[in-house]
Amino acid sequence: MMNFNILLGLALFICLVGLIIRLSIWFSQGTRSPAPEASAATRISAALQGVLGTIFSGRIVRMIKSLFVDLLFQERIFNKNLLRWTAHTLIFFGFILLLLMHAMSPLVSESVFSNYQPTLNPFLFLRNLFGLMVLAGVAIAVYRRLTLKAQRLRSAPSDWAALVFVGVIILSGMLLEGSKMSSYSKYQSMVEEYGSSDEEEAKALEAFWVQENGLVSPNVQLPPAPELVQKGMEVNGTSCIECHASNKTAFAGFAMAKITRPFSALLGDAAAVTMFWYLHILACLAFLAWLPFSKMFHIIAAPLSLIVKRVSGDAIDKPANLLTSRMIGLSACTHCGTCSLECSSNMFYESFGNDFILPSEKVQYLKKIMTGKETDPAVLKKMQEGLYVCTSCDRCTTVCPSGINLKELFVHARYMLLKQGMPEKALLSHFSFPLALAQNFVDDHLQALKKVTDQFKKSFQHLTDIPVPVTIGSGRGFSNTSFRGCYSCQRCTNICPVVRSFDDPVEALGMLPHQIMFSLGIGNVDLAMGSQMIWSCSTCYLCQEHCPNQVELCDIFYTLKNSALNKIEAGANS
């Protein structure tokens, strides 16, 4: 017991320190530009004001509703996936009930139930039932992680660690119970404490316990005589049953006794009990100490995130609270991967091979970036691309079981990185369309766009830079050869809605559509790639449709755009 108290104190201390660190991060980090800075004091007071403002207003109703619907029932998971909901519910209720009824019995069970005895039913049975619930939940979770791997569900070592931890806690508890059941020394101490029988009765009782309760006794030969067992049952009825129900009702522990028996035989039964006791206690306490430093911190952060979502409806007006809610959101992530499974962009992950295209992986690294821990430019560049290759479909935010406002986090992080980082080529794609529509970070977007267009200008020759006459180049291997059909009738240029938008189209666009075809015709692909025209093309396909000789102008422009981006990317990396 001495050891236990020291270990418990130590675990609680580490847990407490961890909690303080995590909470201080909530209120102090994530203030990097372009968001305004706010001191920790300002943020704590803003958060308190928000909480009090909610409690003392009509919004308390939403808060209470959230408590039941979001936290206890886990509606968000229920609506999405019944199997996952089952797993979470089994683990959650199994674990919480074990914690209250069993681990914290002196504080909870004993004060609630006057007749509480861990060896009496229903408690004996329930302990096993709750344990089994947790194990079943863990099994489903493991199954889910294994089977959804192909659907781009990523599992980090920490995800497995959490499952193993929970599993070990429960299994070690069951093993401990099993080893106690078969332990003769445990039996003896019970008899000494509660029994007052003569030798014959003692013998009968022992036979009964061997037969019915899984006891391993050196005195009883197997199988015990039925008359003896019958007599033992009577003794059991008068001396034991008031304080100790049948071990068979502790079904999981009873089954575990089969596994523990060889250990008891090898180590001696008391030593085996001690060994399993240490295993169980160390697993529990290590879990407690590990909790604030792991994804299990979601036990605290996810409920807060869900309540904030329900109460605020993702509309947080105070900038200080916005910063804090972002940090809470980041720590509420359980890396469950639901966002990545549903992500509209997840096939781009297959093409670009960038983990950060998957929202679940973005969140993992945003934690580091927001707290300034990730500074490797190569990682940041990948992250920047991952943040940009997003169709803004908002599915991640809709499905997140922890209610994290991922969309807001990602949009903010996107422009934060673009501001500091290197030119992002994906800006020149239709991923930019919903961003232009939403009109967030308008100036930041334009600045980032300027960076990449400047790089583009630097990387290519322009018609005006080249001394006349332009000579035939060596550009070969351009995949779409339809340009060879061009006979410079200029129908494409004449029908182009972009060309007609400018008073001086050559100045604005560098080269006109028919000139680009001509440039390809003389083998100067580079010149074609460098023209502003391809980035001003509205992709309306009028030129291609009207071309009398089936030149696939618009498709060629797409190919030129792809090649140009590859070239500036290669240039940036060299």
Add this chain to the structure above:
Amino acid sequence: MKYAFFQGCNIPIRIQQYATSTTAVLQHFGITLEVVPEFNCCGYPARNVDEKAYLLPSVRNLAIAEKRGLDILVICNCCFASLQKAKNVMAKDSVLLAEMNSILAKEDLKYCGTAEVKHYLTVLHEQVGAETIKKKLVKMFTDLKVSVIHGCHILRPREITRFDNSFMPRITEELLLPTGAKSLDWRGKLECCGAALAGINNDLSHKLLKEKINGAQDAGTDFITPICSYCHLQFDTMQINIQKDSPETKLLPVLLFPQLLGLCLGLDEAALGIEQNSTISPEHIDHIKSLLGPPKEEKKKKKAPVAA
């Protein structure tokens, strides 16, 4: 008849009314749309960056439809064109097909090319037909002028999209005819809304959009009827954004085709979601409804006894 409903990325989050009104209209003609949660982006946004990255998502989506044994029904032009393009490329390029199938195999999918891609207008036009639509009408517009903007990627390139005559499209005309709404001949009908340049070259994008707004208004239209979801967002959201800079200009309100048709079919207005169009005011909605009258008797029927 059942289709796998391909909504793309914009419609479920930004234009739900397009999905609900289309579903309601098609339901009215006995066509059900099955929502497929596994569908992801069509790939279109990546086309400027990487052609293969652009094609792969559509190949996957087609493989998912195949697995369900359903054809795909699309609303958005750009999704439509991406899916059609993917089908076209896969039919021609067996090396790329094998490469993509090896990626799909990881999640137990395989593209064979059996699923067809249909635009909802094609389904209304071919499968339902203007005659059936006419029979189901409970109301008809007495005087409503709309400017249809087809959007580019449904019409062109014609060998890929195979939707309608790309120079003289008639599907929208024939579908609008029974409703009594007049589809105006106007300058921007077959042209670009500027969406593809938004966020890349905003000035040019706005210029193209304004050109279309002015063109439709000059033609004396009551409403703009965009077919493509990108066009819709340009007219219904971007128009409001750019109007902030010049508040004196008149907003051109958006009325989607299934909303217009749904009113004539007497469908539940909640499903049509007309008030969710951000450019439409309650006065506009009252005005539209005031233009609804009883469906006209067919002239042919009257003539028939005379001829006999």
